Amino acid sequence: MSERTVRDGGAPLPGNPRGDASPDRRDGGDSDIAPQRHDEPALLAVDDLHVEFDTYGGVVKAVRGVSFSVRPGKTLAIVGESGCGKSVTVQSIMGLIPMPPGRITSGTAMLDGIDVIHQKVVEGEDIRGSRIGMIFQDPMSSMNPTMTVGDQIAETLEVHRGYTRSQAYARAVELLGMTHIPEPAERAKQYPFVFSGGMLQRAIIAMAIACEPDILIADEPTTALDVTIQAQILDLLDELQATTGMAIILITHNLGVVARLADDVAVMYAGQIVEKGSSEELFHQCAHPYTLGLRAAMPGNDPHREQGLQAIEGTPPDMFDPPRGCSYFARCPHAMRLCEDRLPERFEVSPHHYASCWLQHPASPVEVPGLYRGEGEAA
Amino acid sequence: MFRYTVKRLIQGVITVWFIATATFIAMHSVPGDPLSGERLTNEEIRANLEARYGLDRPLFEQYLIYMGNMTRGDFGISFTQQNRRVNDIIREHFPVSATLGILAVVFAALGGILWGALTALFRNRLPDVVIMFLVILGISVPSFVVAGLSQLGLTSLNALFGVSILPVAGWGTLLHMIVPSLVLGLGTMAFLTRLMRSSMLEIINADFVRTARSKGLPPTRIFLKHQLRNAILPVITVLGPAIAAITTGGFVVELVFAIPGLGRYFVQAVQQLDYTVIMGTTVFYGAFLVFMVILVDLVYGFIDPRVRLE
Numbered sequence A: 001m002s003e004r005t006v007r008d009g010g011a012p013l014p015g016n017p018r019g020d021a022s023p024d025r026r027d028g029g030d031s032d033i034a035p036q037r038h039d040e041p042a043l044l045a046v047d048d049l050h051v052e053f054d055t056y057g058g059v060v061k062a063v064r065g066v067s068f069s070v071r072p073g074k075t076l077a078i079v080g081e082s083g084c085g086k087s088v089t090v091q092s093i094m095g096l097i098p099m100p101p102g103r104i105t106s107g108t109a110m111l112d113g114i115d116v117i118h119q120k121v122v123e124g125e126d127i128r129g130s131r132i133g134m135i136f137q138d139p140m141s142s143m144n145p146t147m148t149v150g151d152q153i154a155e156t157l158e159v160h161r162g163y164t165r166s167q168a169y170a171r172a173v174e175l176l177g178m179t180h181i182p183e184p185a186e187r188a189k190q191y192p193f194v195f196s197g198g199m200l201q202r203a204i205i206a207m208a209i210a211c212e213p214d215i216l217i218a219d220e221p222t223t224a225l226d227v228t229i230q231a232q233i234l235d236l237l238d239e240l241q242a243t244t245g246m247a248i249i250l251i252t253h254n255l256g257v258v259a260r261l262a263d264d265v266a267v268m269y270a271g272q273i274v275e276k277g278s279s280e281e282l283f284h285q286c287a288h289p290y291t292l293g294l295r296a297a298m299p300g301n302d303p304h305r306e307q308g309l310q311a312i313e314g315t316p317p318d319m320f321d322p323p324r325g326c327s328y329f330a331r332c333p334h335a336m337r338l339c340e341d342r343l344p345e346r347f348e349v350s351p352h353h354y355a356s357c358w359l360q361h362p363a364s365p366v367e368v369p370g371l372y373r374g375e376g377e378a379a
Numbered sequence B: 001m002f003r004y005t006v007k008r009l010i011q012g013v014i015t016v017w018f019i020a021t022a023t024f025i026a027m028h029s030v031p032g033d034p035l036s037g038e039r040l041t042n043e044e045i046r047a048n049l050e051a052r053y054g055l056d057r058p059l060f061e062q063y064l065i066y067m068g069n070m071t072r073g074d075f076g077i078s079f080t081q082q083n084r085r086v087n088d089i090i091r092e093h094f095p096v097s098a099t100l101g102i103l104a105v106v107f108a109a110l111g112g113i114l115w116g117a118l119t120a121l122f123r124n125r126l127p128d129v130v131i132m133f134l135v136i137l138g139i140s141v142p143s144f145v146v147a148g149l150s151q152l153g154l155t156s157l158n159a160l161f162g163v164s165i166l167p168v169a170g171w172g173t174l175l176h177m178i179v180p181s182l183v184l185g186l187g188t189m190a191f192l193t194r195l196m197r198s199s200m201l202e203i204i205n206a207d208f209v210r211t212a213r214s215k216g217l218p219p220t221r222i223f224l225k226h227q228l229r230n231a232i233l234p235v236i237t238v239l240g241p242a243i244a245a246i247t248t249g250g251f252v253v254e255l256v257f258a259i260p261g262l263g264r265y266f267v268q269a270v271q272q273l274d275y276t277v278i279m280g281t282t283v284f285y286g287a288f289l290v291f292m293v294i295l296v297d298l299v300y301g302f303i304d305p306r307v308r309l310e
């Protein structure tokens, strides 16, 4: 408990104002991004992460050189088709990769000068649950079926804060209230199996933010829920971010969710980040054909486009033997000969907006409608 | 929960009644009766004895009388052991069998859970391979063989040290109880180890365990409160039948180790068709087992909240 107060950012949960005075990102229109917003030091910086799995079929190269950073109090969305390595990326940060068969072959994730990939315990406290919280896709299987919901939330506080059982339990009830669970005192006494999916996801969120983490990782938090419930959970995350000032890493394959919540976006394809930048840029100045394809497959986003959705044809490449050149080559409608053999460089499309695609090269002859071309500076 | 308990108890009573009736019918269908073994000099004496024990009455009447006495807790008098009430036989010898059985069950359950969890944690590594090899031995070698071998081992051990470290047979002190209860529980322990291992393997990387890790809980806490507590559930469900297996296996182990338990009387009574002793021991054992199974179910309901609602 004392350690937490030594560190800054440990203000009590309710009523902690947002750390910055940036305009509400959902008020639309405001697409110009003040550069200093990007230049504030990253809260978490992941660099060149590589993760492999040994399987009977060979070595799966699930994550291949992923780098991104999370700004304090902001939401980074990681988007991409299922199987592209989103979960493996965040689970590596949280030390949740089963080893064996998994292996983190290289990479760092710096949080306050500490590489959390290789060091989970700082000054006697596990950073998981205290500085980084995490919620998962399927709430129904994510809670221990033989412990009450209240006890499971209290447990985190007992371990990290040194609360007594009754203190922790009382706080757990408060946290359930904060996530808008009706009759929190009653609910805390119940077991997970009597909860509905949406209610349980709220309880899991309460559990993940119990120790006021700096970052909440949400791995497809709404995928397993009914559509009506999905929106409520997203609203809750947004509200909690506003009151606690925590950063969120939101994993999703739904661009609609990104448009709603994200400040920054990283688009993943076949274990790599192919484009990243602010949410506004990704939607209005998208610079990678895959992002363009995702947008075309997104319902009701682009008012200029005719109705029908265009799903991206084909399937992602085999991760046992990833392609030599651009991994999107086989599906890319604008592929050039060069793309097959040479891994695209990373181009800085505009400050803090990067895309790994040869189309960004100044010498590229191809003009793709709707695709933004930067200055073509390799980064 | 209360209604569930009452319901289970009523079911239990019906089960015991069924056991008693079936035993009664089976016993009387066997040729001969308790008096066949006696050297009865003439018909008159036999008729006298039959009258004394009520064996001259119609079978159904005997059944009613017997059931009536039994509901009052009176199992009658032994036919072959003069003036010994069956109640006294049970009272004197059941505690011995029960002690042996309970020790064996505790040993089997704790051992099974411990070894099962250990092999799962060390999956496919040396401890797993060694323990699982022993488990196969434990399941396939019958307990009378293990009993004999362990006696042989004890004799050699005691001879080696020149003093009696552990008694080879008999009953009385805690030292007498160790080896027989280990032998008695061994097969069940091996079986439970295998069950616990597969259940633990299923849970070791369950979603909720991943959640527990993401909360930064210490490994011991994750193991005890999240993995073990859930992995143990299948083991508890088979504990009822396991107790039954151990109790019946106890008859053999009691004989080999010369333990004055109830088992010996039961076997003797069956050989001599000692009606009252057969009925008394069978019904008593049956009731005991039914009660244990109900108890195990209630404990299960306590540990797994999902069954409490029913």
Ligand SMILES: Nc1ncnc2c1ncn2[C@@H]1O[C@H](COP(=O)(O)OP(=O)(O)O)[C@@H](O)[C@H]1O
Pocket (backbone or CB within 6 Å): A053, A054, A055, A060, A062, A080, A081, A082, A083, A084, A085, A086, A087, A088, A089, A098, A101, A102, A319
């Ligand atoms: N435990 C595992 N063993 C083998 N392969 C795995 C394991 N976990 C993930 N992978 C592989 O890693 C790749 C990325 O998976 P994941 O990160 O879960 O994708 P997603 O983007 O849908 O979250 C997949 O191809 C998957 O097959």
Ligand code: SF4
Pocket (backbone or CB within 6 Å): A288, A289, A290, A326, A327, A328, A329, A330, A332, A333, A334, A335, A336, A339, A344, A356, A357, A358, A359
């Ligand atoms: S590098 Fe080539 S194949 Fe890859 S996305 Fe760009 S244009 Fe398409």
Ligand SMILES: [Mg+2]
Pocket (backbone or CB within 6 Å): A083, A086, A087, A088, A219, A220
């Ligand atoms: Mg995933």
